[in-house]
Amino acid sequence: MYDVTIIGAGIVGLATAYQLLERRPDLKICMLEKENGVARHQTGHNSGVIHSGIYYKPGGTRAVHCQRGYKLMLEFAEKQGIPYDICGKIIVATNAAEQAKLDEILQRGIANGMKELRKVGREELLEIEPYAKGGVEAIWVPQAGIINYKKVAEKYLEIVEQRGATAFFGAKVQQIIQGDVECVVISQSAEARSKIVVNCAGLYSDKVANMTVSHHAYRQASRSIQILPFRGEYYELIPEKQYLVRNLIYPTPNPKFPFLGVHFTRMIEGGIEAGPNAVLAFKREGYSRWDFDRKEFFETLSFPGFRKIAAKYWRDGLEEMRRSYFKSAFVKSLQKLVPEIQSEDLRPGGAGVRAMACDAEGNIIDDFLIFEDKNIINVCNAPSPAATASLAIGETIAQKVLRRLNEK
Template sequence: MAAPELFDRIVIGAGIVGLATAKALLEGQGGNLVLVEAEDRPAAHQTGNNSGVIHAGLYYRPGSMKATLCATGREALVEYCQAKSISYERCGKLVVATQPEELPRLDELIRRGEANGLTGIVRLGPEGLKEHEPHVVGIGGLFVPATGIVNYRDVAAAMLQDVRAAGGDVRLQCPAGAIRREGGTWIVTTPNGEVSAPHLIACAGVQADRVARRAGTRPDCSMVPFRGEYHVLRPEREHLVRNLIYPVPDPRFPFLGVHFTRMAKGGVEAGPNAVLALHRNGYRWRDVSLRDTLDAALTPALWRMGLRYWRTGFGEVHRSLSKRAFAKALQRLVPEITAQDLRPGGAGVRAQALDADGTLADDFRITKAPGAFHVLSAPSPAATASLAIGEHIAREAKAHFATS
């Protein structure tokens, strides 16, 4: 058998987190690097199937990784789009309260947003909402000017070019299989042979827990795939939505609730919902993997979560199977929407990490092992924050790899 090819670092996964990390490592520290990606293109999973929102950072607990990296990442992303001529728009978003109990939550969102460095948030009454979005009906709301839209596939494509330009060896259709460490060197088996390096950074999205385990790390959370399904508005009804319209999020859940998003590539999306997927790459109900389903079924944390949220879960399944129920959820924000206005859109599968007690892991989670980093959980707004996450990992890696 041929000797493994030797690099300075191995990065697993060409989603936006792996790409941004490879870019930061190469541009900041030089050396060489191989990035292995299982699919035949970058951004094939979460990154390329998300809502395309540049999040402002309104929701996140001040001081959390999400809050700090979203704030710096958002501005870095906008600068990057300008530098690379990637089309994006800072259109702002509306958060709409429809129930009296949601009004105090708006105040909490302003407090959080301001603690996270946001400026220019405007508290609106019912008339103010209509000035921004004439078809919205609500009892109050917020306008958040820092929010924007972009197509993350374009961003990932530009990052991939940067990685290659900086000397990175990006290998597509090259899944990382077995991973072992021999005498301080990581050796990763791929279909084209083995690659080796003293340092490994795994950014494998929904496969993060499995990749970590294969590398001998016991992750402190389990990964459960949640499909987010979208509908798109028929072109003749797109005028009902100017930009982005969100409900007030339920603080018990990490998902934001179905909302409207004008897309950078054109059109208006409605969604996503959140249903348990029976395949880690399960974009449709009929995508079922016995291994993934068994894995989920044998995860005690999922049962604990299910006991807590079964009612919400049934609601999500109902909205997934019934366009009318989906439309009803949207009518809370824009009452004129009907089921006839909706056409099936795409879907994305969220990599949702669960703690052992069934709590939905909220913040980013990046763990260290000797000579390695594992991005165990990079949920939304990780696409917005990607450039900052990449810089963060590169900085941490410099210190960690000097000692391990």
């Protein structure tokens, strides 16, 4: 019997295993992952930005974990020799309305303890990013950086396996039997008995939470949340045009919208990405716009929360669809920041799907959502910056697990 079973070998599940073994090297940990390797979904398809924590509500779990996770991530990368670069980023306002929003973001950042943030005028903005000529003003965020989170996840796995954890791949969890003393997790290829189960299943975390015998806590704690999949598509700048972007150029985000807007990102291994947009995916792991799963799409459409969100955001949603289907619309958004970019400078890149938790009343769950149900700890919302914050989230979950183990 194991002490802990962790479902999902994305960055959150792996960081949880890592933090548990940091504190209790004697623990017997089992990981069950449905794919044949780590980081096959959100973790391996993100922008690779080390977020500073500027955007998040002060005092909220995203703000708190981002700040702590940022520090832990840099220490980890340094110690393990994982390449990263604190290159800084600019958040650009292109008109007076955005300038006013920029002030709000700056105040948030300051409330989150980021003293080094500052506004820069057009002249200084162009010294930082010479081709961001669409900008009239910007916030300079010196703390932001870049890293490859797949590499981080692979390193977490290497360390936890060295410390005795067992990882099963190709092990899609299908059933959980929750008893008073132990839980049995049944997957396609392995069965694990343990005292505690941690659900870090990302895009399927709601489904896994629903497998537990006791639905009561889930219904109460989460008000019946459902994961809505939002695909983010990227383009890549062709090598001859990469001089147009030095590091990270972000637009002023729409405060009503849960995503940051299409931006330019230098990748740690080289190259510049533009994106991601945010379109409803017709399949939870639908990386192409042609991917469609009838059952999953029907579940999305029939969820009352989705219908309320669609009623609220239909205009933004349509605009995102247009940007997905028409490259010219995508390019236009990028030209607001860097006017010299042309359609032929961009070639299609990859895509990622974000797991966005939403409740039945149509509220997007803004903060990380971790709730406990008897012997199961469910991580049912770990949106960006959960990769940056992974070691801090892992720390929080580890504390909850250890408290429960001590009670046994």
